[in-house]
Amino acid sequence: MLIDLIQLEFIMVLLVAAGIYLRRRSVITDEGRDCLSDLLTMLILPCNIFLSFEGNTDTSALKSSLLTVIISVLVMLCTAILGKVIYRHREERKAKVFRYGLVNSNALFIGLPIIQSLLGDAGVLQLSMYMIFVRMFCWSYGLSLYTGVKSDWKGSFKRLLTHPCMIAAALGVAAMVTGIRLPAFLDRTLQYVSSCLMALSMLLIGVVLSEIKLKEVFRGDVWRFTALRLGVMPGIVFGLCKLCGVPYIVTATCTLVSGMPAASLTAVLAARYHGDSELGALLVAVSTILSAVTIPLWFMILQ
Template structure:
C-alpha cells in the first residue's frame, strides 16, 4: 500500500508541474501540441518496445498463456461494454469514455502494484496481461478517436502508427529472444523511461485550461464507478469459476481495476475531441483509484 500511495503522489506532482508550466506561460498552445506529438510518436512507442523487451516468456508458457487469454477476453468485453453503457452520451464524450473503458493506466500503476503485492512473478504476469491492452490501445482505441468511417483507411492509419509498429516488433523480440544492439536498446530505454513524466505533465497542461467550477461532472463520476468497481467485479466473478492460480487470478482483477490512462487526454487533445472532459476522467478516476485499489487488494 505504501507503494500505491507513493505512485499516486508521484502522478499528481507530475500533473502539477505541467499545470504550472502552462499557467505561468512557460509553455504555450504550440508547445503543448508539440509535447503531445512527442509523447505519441516518439516516447510512447519507445516505452512500449521497452516493456515488451523486458517481458520474459521462458519457463511457464502455459501459465502465461492463461493470463494472456483472460486479458484478451477482458479487452473484448471492455470494447462492447463501453459502447453499450455510454451509447447515449454526446459524440465527443462518447469517444473519450469508450477509449477510457478500453485503455486503463495499468501500464504505469499496474506493474509496480503487481510487483509490490505478488513479487517478481506478479511483475511478469502483469507484463503478459498488458500485451492485449497495448495492442488494443493502438488499434481499437486509436480508431475510436480517428473518427473515420473508411475501414481500410482506419486499418492503414492504425497499422502504420509508430506505437503499433513497436508493438509488432516487441512481440517478435519477446517470443524469439532476439536482442537489439546494446546502443539501440539503451536509447529505447532512456526515451521510454520519459513516458510517465511527459504524459502526466501533458495532462496537467490540459487541466490548466479547465475552469475549477466545471470540474465536477456526473458523467465522469459514472465512468469512474464503472472503471474502478463494475469492470473488476465482473472479472472477479468470471475468474472465480476458472481453475486459475491465485496469483494469476489476483493480477487479472487488480489490473482490471486501474483508472483511465493518461493517453485518454493526450489523444483527445491530438484529435480535438473534448480534451478537458478526458482530463477530468483521468484525474478523477486516478484520485479515486487509491481507495478502490486498496479495497480490491484486501478482497484478493
C-alpha cells in the first residue's frame, strides 16, 4: 500500500513539475491557462462525473450499505457548517477556496487505489456508496461556493442547474438508478475524455504554482487547513464511528476517505471562477504531500 501511495505521489509531482516548466517556458500562456481550466470544467469533468456514477452502484447496494450513505451525509453537512464558521471572517475570494477544499477530498485518484489495496472489494463497495451523496453535494453546494447563489439568486441558481457538471451528475444518478447503459462506442468516448482529468488538472496546478514564491508553501493558514483536512476531520469520524459501534469496514472506509487531501478541483474551479487559484494550488499540493504520512498513520490506528 505504501509503495503504491508513494508511486502515485511521484506521478502527481512529475505532472505538477511539467506544468511549472511549461508555464515558465511560456508554452502555456495566460490564455492557455484559462483555456485549460475551461476544458476541464466544461468537458472533461462532466465526462468523469457521469462515468463515476455509471455502473458503480445500484439500488440493492444502496440498501445494504445505508449506514455508509448516512455517515457521508452527516460528514458533508458538518463539513459545510465547519467551513462556514471557521472561515467566516476571511476574504470571500479566499474563504470559498478553503470551504471547497474541506468539502471535497481526492477520493478518486488517491482514495480509490488506497481503499482497494487496504480493504479490498468490500471497501471499494463502501467507498462507492459513500461517494453517492458526496458527488451530488460537491456539484451542488460545492459548485455554488464558486459560482455564487446570492444577489441574483434566481439567475445564479439557473446557471448552477444548467452547468455541465450538474447535468452530468443528474444524468449519472439516473443511469445508476435505472440501470440504463450508454452504447459501447459512446461509453468509450467518455472514458477516453475522462482519462485526461488527472494529467490536465495536475498540469493546471503546476501552472498556478509556477507563479507562487517558495515561502508561500509555509503559510500558517495553509498548514492549519491541512491539519484540519488530514487530522481533525478523520479523527472526528473515527471517534464517532467507534463510539456508535459502527462495523469495521464502514468505519475504516469513512475514516480514510474523510482524511484524504484536498481535491485537485479546489484549484481548478478557483482558476475557472476567479477565486484565489494560488491558494487552491497550495492547499492541494501541501495536503497531498503530507497525506503520504497521515494516511498510513490512520490505517495503523484503525488496525
